[in-house]
Amino acid sequence: MKQDSISTSEFMEQQVVETSSVFTDFSTIAARGYNVISRARRNGRWWVLKSLEEKVRNTEPFVSMLRKEFDIMASLQDPNIVNVVSIEEVDKLGLSIVMEWIDGVTLGEWLKQPHSKKEKLRVLHQLITTLAYVHQHQTAHRDLKPSNVMVTHRGNNVKLIDFGLSDTDSFDYMKVPAGTVGYRAPEVEAVEASATINYQRADIYSLGRIIEDFHLGRWSKGVTQRACASLDSRFHNVEEVAEKLLLAEKMFFWRWIAVVLFGICTIVLGGGWVRQQFPEWSAPENAATKTLEHGRNLLGTGEKKETGEKETNNSQQSEDISQHSPTSASQSSAPSLSASHSASQNSPNSSPSART
Numbered sequence: 001m002k003q004d005s006i007s008t009s010e011f012m013e014q015q016v017v018e019t020s021s022v023f024t025d026f027s028t029i030a031a032r033g034y035n036v037i038s039r040a041r042r043n044g045r046w047w048v049l050k051s052l053e054e055k056v057r058n059t060e061p062f063v064s065m066l067r068k069e070f071d072i073m074a075s076l077q078d079p080n081i082v083n084v085v086s087i088e089e090v091d092k093l094g095l096s097i098v099m100e101w102i103d104g105v106t107l108g109e110w111l112k113q114p115h116s117k118k119e120k121l122r123v124l125h126q127l128i129t130t131l132a133y134v135h136q137h138q139t140a141h142r143d144l145k146p147s148n149v150m151v152t153h154r155g156n157n158v159k160l161i162d163f164g165l166s167d168t169d170s171f172d173y174m175k176v177p178a179g180t181v182g183y184r185a186p187e188v189e190a191v192e193a194s195a196t197i198n199y200q201r202a203d204i205y206s207l208g209r210i211i212e213d214f215h216l217g218r219w220s221k222g223v224t225q226r227a228c229a230s231l232d233s234r235f236h237n238v239e240e241v242a243e244k245l246l247l248a249e250k251m252f253f254w255r256w257i258a259v260v261l262f263g264i265c266t267i268v269l270g271g272g273w274v275r276q277q278f279p280e281w282s283a284p285e286n287a288a289t290k291t292l293e294h295g296r297n298l299l300g301t302g303e304k305k306e307t308g309e310k311e312t313n314n315s316q317q318s319e320d321i322s323q324h325s326p327t328s329a330s331q332s333s334a335p336s337l338s339a340s341h342s343a344s345q346n347s348p349n350s351s352p353s354a355r356t
Contacts, residue, residue, distance in 0.1 A: 023049070023090055034062055035164065038093065039101060046101035047085070050164075051093040063095060065164070070097045072139060072166050080130040082150070082161045102159050108146035110156075111213055120214050121249070123151060125242070126158035131207060132238040134160070139168045140199035144206035145183040146213060167199060183209045187231060204235050211245075219248050 023040040029048070030037045034056050038049045050069075056062040070087040077083075083100045090096040104110075110123070127149060134141060141148075143165040150159040165178040177188045177197070185205035187197055208227025211220060223245050227235055235241050 023047070026092070036093070038096075040090075048082075048099045048101050049090055049093055049096040050099065051090065051096040054094075057094040066095060066097065068171055069163050069166065072168060073097070073099075073163050075168075076134060076137060076139065076163075078130060078133050080126055080158045080160060081134075082159050102150045102152060102161070103154070104150045104152040104159065106147045107149035107151055107158075107210070108213070110151040111146065117216065119156060120216065123156055123158055124211065124214055124216075124245075127160070127210070128207070128238060128242045128245070130158060130160050131203060132242070135200045135203070135238055137168075138170075139166060141166050141203055141206075142178045142199050143180060143183075144203050144210065145180050146210060149210075179206070198231075201231065201234055201236070204238060204241060207238070207241060219251070220245065223248055 020042060023042045025041040027039050028036065029039055031053070034053050036051050036053055038051065040047055040049055050066070051057070052062050052066060067087065070084060073082070073084040082102060085098040085100070087095065087097050090098075107123075107127075111120075131141070131144070141160070141163065143162065148160070148162040150161055151157070152159065167175065167178075179185070179188050179202070183206040185202035188199075188202055204227055208224045211224050211227065214220075223241065226233060226244070227241055235244070
């Protein structure tokens with residue numbers, strides 16, 4: 001192989017990046033309730049740190065809740081769930097959950113931007129599939145809302161975040177009611193203790209409210225109504241939501257096709273009936289047709305007259321020729337007879353009887 005045919009991969013510019021095994025470049029993203037969300041750099045990567053406010057940093061049950069959140073998130077390994085790395089003591093922040101940095105926006109912000117129906121359905125199906133995965137691991141999110149769902153800038157991929165209020169069957173503490181007003185199920189607000197609440201079905205109610213925020217159209221209304229219905233009528237699991245949503249989408253498509261075909265048949269078949277029942281509606285068309293036919297008749301009559309005149313002239317010429325032809329023949333034959341008579345008289349060999 002020739003040396004000049006070998007290509008070399010390289011950076012366009014040389015850049016020196018200092019890496020550190022400790023967190024640096026701290027910046028606060030949000031401070032909600034008793035939690036503080038920060039961003040920091042370590043080993044050349046950006047990370048998200050979830051820690052406690054300074055006043056409750058060493059106080060129970062807040063420390064136990066933070067550890068519970070980490071344990072739940074660590075048990076959920078899915079591409080559409082934020083990935084946690086560790087829980088560790090961080091300088092200036094105390095005990096913190098270390099998570100991947102997501103380059104994107106919340107679902108609420110994403111829905112304010114213009115998107116096609118296809119893009120919306122893709123994001124929604126990812127969210128439904130992710131919630132089904134969470135429920136399959138005996139976990140309830142308990143605070144499902146647009147601000148707890150991230151959508152990446154690249155690829156529009158869903159990332160479910162904030163499991164601070166989540167619960168599983170394996171934990172026996174912090175079982176108090178939880179959720180956000182507007183997305184919290186009615187049964188959560190109706191009782192003081194949450195021991196009798198099925199929080200997975202409460203998540204389905206929250207999912208129904210999120211589907212409403214997508215504004216997919218009338219065809220999805222039946223799904224959202226059942227998802228947000230009372231417990232007796234609500235979907236039993238997330239798989240039912242996905243199935244009914246897909247069915248409603250297909251039914252909407254075929255109904256649209258049926259309406260189009262019905263309209264075409266009505267136009268084609270109904271036009272003849274209308275003309276029969278209301279002939280005056282087509283009077284202008286009939287008048288125009290009659291005018292056209294009358295013009296054609298006049299044109300045909302004119303052609304016939306010209307043809308008749310030509311035939312009459314030809315017949316008269318033929319008669320004239322036939323009348324003049326015998327006279328010419330008799331005139332042409334007269335000299336011949338005279339010549340023959342003269343010849344017979346002047347002939348020496350003619351008999352006496354002939355001369356006599």
